Amino acid sequence: MGFGGRIGDTLRVPGRGLRRGIAVLTVLVLAGGVGSAVSLTAPSLISDLGLTGPPAALEPTAPVPALGPLAATAPLPSTAGLEAALGEAVADMPGRFTGTVLDPATGQVIWATDAERALVPGSTAKILTAAAALLTLNPTDGFVTRVVAGTQPGTVVLVGGGDPTLTALPEGEDGVYPGPARLTELAQEVQEQMPGPIDTVVVDTSRYSGSTSAPGWDPTDIAAGFVTPIEPLMLDGGRIDPTLQDTPRTDEPALVAGRAFAELVGADDVETGTAPGQGERLGSVTSAPFSELIEHTMRTSDNVLAEALAREVAVARGGQPSFAGAAEQTLAALTQAGFDPSGAVLVDGSGLSTEDEVPAQVLGALLSAAATPAESDRDTDFLRPLITGLPVAGGDGTLDDRFGVDTPSASGRGTVRAKTGTLTNVSSLAGLVTDADGRLLVFAFMSNGASPATVRPRLDALAAELGGCGCP
Numbered sequence: 337m338g339f340g341g342r343i344g345d346t347l348r349v350p351g352r353g354l355r356r357g358i359a360v361l362t363v364l365v366l367a368g369g370v371g372s373a374v375s376l377t378a379p380s381l382i383s384d385l386g387l388t389g390p391p392a393a394l395e396p397t398a399p400v401p402a403l404g405p406l407a408a409t410a411p412l413p414s415t416a417g418l419e420a421a422l423g424e425a426v427a428d429m430p431g432r433f434t435g436t437v438l439d440p441a442t443g444q445v446i447w448a449t450d451a452e453r454a455l456v457p458g459s460t461a462k463i464l465t466a467a468a469a470l471l472t473l474n475p476t477d478g479f480v481t482r483v484v485a486g487t488q489p490g491t492v493v494l495v496g497g498g499d500p501t502l503t504a505l506p507e508g509e510d511g512v513y514p515g516p517a518r519l520t521e522l523a524q525e526v527q528e529q530m531p532g533p534i535d536t537v538v539v540d541t542s543r544y545s546g547s548t549s550a551p552g553w554d555p556t557d558i559a560a561g562f563v564t565p566i567e568p569l570m571l572d573g574g575r576i577d578p579t580l581q582d583t584p585r586t587d588e589p590a591l592v593a594g595r596a597f598a599e600l601v602g603a604d605d606v607e608t609g610t611a612p613g614q615g616e617r618l619g620s621v622t623s624a625p626f627s628e629l630i631e632h633t634m635r636t637s638d639n640v641l642a643e644a645l646a647r648e649v650a651v652a653r654g655g656q657p658s659f660a661g662a663a664e665q666t667l668a669a670l671t672q673a674g675f676d677p678s679g680a681v682l683v684d685g686s687g688l689s690t691e692d693e694v695p696a697q698v699l700g701a702l703l704s705a706a707a708t709p710a711e712s713d714r715d716t717d718f719l720r721p722l723i724t725g726l727p728v729a730g731g732d733g734t735l736d737d738r739f740g741v742d743t744p745s746a747s748g749r750g751t752v753r754a755k756t757g758t759l760t761n762v763s764s765l766a767g768l769v770t771d772a773d774g775r776l777l778v779f780a781f782m783s784n785g786a787s788p789a790t791v792r793p794r795l796d797a798l799a800a801e802l803g804g805c806g807c808p
Contacts, residue, residue, distance in 0.1 A: 341366050358405065411808065415774070418807050422798060432478065435696055438703075446777070451700070455783075460757035464677070471672075472649045473649070479622065480621070481621050482497065482520060493609065494597050499569075501573070502569075502628065503517070505558070511575075512578065513641075515624035516623065527617045537606050543657060545658045564586060631724055634727075635754070643685045650662040650666075655668075659685075662685070703723070705767055727754065730749035744797040753769070764781065765792075
């Protein structure tokens with residue numbers, strides 16, 4: 337499942353320069369002959385080039401496969417071999433470190449150090465949220481935002497359905513989210529259904545309950561662009577600039593969405609309230625499928641989308657759609673599916689809180705199940721978006737600027753895929769890599785108590801070392 341080559345490398349094709357030179361010369365010759373009777377035969381062209389005979393025929397280059405299935409017989413590294421390869425770097429790791437390496441083909445733990453100890457995970461906590469969502473939600477469904485008729489003439493109710501990807505951008509303009517539902521489309525549907533003018537838009541946020549901010553969140557994260565108050569109605573994750581991933585957010589996302597909708601339908605007033613029980617549906621729009629949104633969450637580490645997915649898990653399982661209820665139902669979904677989240681304590685779904693705690697062995701077990709080979713008798717294919725959504729080292733997502741070409745982790749570029757986690761004095765990296773013998777391995781590395789500026793390059797180097805290891 338690794339990627340061959342490095343992102344940004346240039347492929348050199350034998351004979352390509354010669355072909356290009358001949359093509360350019362041909363164009364020049366043809367251009368010089370326009371409007372005249374001059375013609376050049378092949379022999380005269382060869383003579384003019386100073387060649388004594390026809391050029392040798394270029395043999396087509398046989399394609400060399402770059403990617404293919406991993407051999408089922410690839411040798412498994414030994415615990416002693418991994419200890420020899422990783423032990424010294426782990427011993428020198430600053431702060432409190434835990435880690436584990438597993439073989440996803442068998443689920444076997446090959447190497448571990450203090451892996452049962454729970455540490456603050458940062459955004460690797462999203463692995464738990466994403467897994468619970470895949471275990472609970474229909475992957476082809478999505479968030480639904482709807483509008484119903486209000487109790488008064490000229491009044492409509494915009495009902496938040498939890499979709500943070502809803503956008504006010506018109507068709508043809510893209511923000512950060514894949515295939516978003518569009519407020520413009522919803523407004524058009526409503527206007528076509530309403531018998532008269534719309535005077536008032538009521539904003540209904542009753543789908544969620546409790547606080548809009550989790551314990552352990554830094555209030556400055558809103559202005560810093562990492563999160564917005566968690567409400568079931570917002571535009572582009574509450575971003576001020578919908579085209580940027582990390583940009584300042586609004587502190588009243590539902591009202592901002594309501595005002596944007598009111599402007600589209602020509603209403604003057606925006607109020608808060610709830611939809612009538614039997615209100616006539618005037619329109620609805622649906623987000624991209626949950627499976628795609630889960631991949632996006634993993635790749636970009638989108639905190640708001642992770643929180644929305646966690647609440648949908650709570651709603652689907654009959655729990656409270658609050659921070660506490662979503663965390664409770666996330667762990668319950670994992671337990672019901674046969675995973676053991678012992679030691680994990682969640683207070684949110686994004687890992688943005690400093691009060692979350694997760695053992696490395698839990699992260700490793702979930703990723704190992706998601707990476708189980710298709711031919712295995714373990715039915716875990718439905719967890720595959722956990723893997724397909726992982727950022728590629730040096731390539732995309734939250735790993736696009738890591739594993740630099742001039743760093744000790746350079747060998748991991750394009751081969752390591754992993755979820756990142758970073759808070760103050762918190763660094764984690766959990767994902768997969770193919771080792772030197774062609775064996776797919778899953779790893780989870782976590783550190784607390786030291787600056788990410790120091791630890792993150794070391795975690796990257798550790799993952800790259802694992803990929804370069806045969807370690808018999």
